[in-house]
Amino acid sequence: MKKIFISILLVLAFATSGLAVDWTLAVNKVSRAGHYLLWKVVCTSNGSSLAATDLVALMSNNLKQEIQGATEMIMTVSPGTGAVAPDTTIDVTLSNSQGTAIFTHTGYSNVADTTGIQLSEDYNNFFTIYDKFYLTLSDIGTAGDQVTLYFEAWIE
Numbered sequence: 001m002k003k004i005f006i007s008i009l010l011v012l013a014f015a016t017s018g019l020a021v022d023w024t025l026a027v028n029k030v031s032r033a034g035h036y037l038l039w040k041v042v043c044t045s046n047g048s049s050l051a052a053t054d055l056v057a058l059m060s061n062n063l064k065q066e067i068q069g070a071t072e073m074i075m076t077v078s079p080g081t082g083a084v085a086p087d088t089t090i091d092v093t094l095s096n097s098q099g100t101a102i103f104t105h106t107g108y109s110n111v112a113d114t115t116g117i118q119l120s121e122d123y124n125n126f127f128t129i130y131d132k133f134y135l136t137l138s139d140i141g142t143a144g145d146q147v148t149l150y151f152e153a154w155i156e
Helices: 002-017 061-067
Strands: 024-033 036-044 050-054 073-078 090-095 101-108 114-118 134-137 146-153
Touching: 024 061, 036 134, 073 090, 090 146
Parallel strands: none
Antiparallel strands: 024 036, 036 146, 050 134, 073 114, 073 146, 090 101, 090 134
């Protein structure tokens, strides 16, 4: 009887942890003009912070072909508005294929766009995306709150 009770508790524990809802990340190409590529990540919160997540793994094959080897230059942080507006400021960390943070910035506005963010700020150079590119975000508030990150890249 004791074994059955413990087994039931274990099943319930695993089932409960499986109910946690992850962030929703939608990675899409916005446009391309010559060697320039504009792409975005729409991030919908689950009410907690976003652990390091590989954005390349979420890309369509076409976007992967364009983005891998591209140099990332500028980022825009665009918080959601109305019902999906973040409740607090936004912290962004970008990490390379090895998982090393190459861009970290805290305190982006949750009420206005922040544009022209130089991605060479921490790395002392513009970085290239290879087979992995990780995004980490702070807890931006209530589940369903959104922030969109726009990236401008140069393709050789």
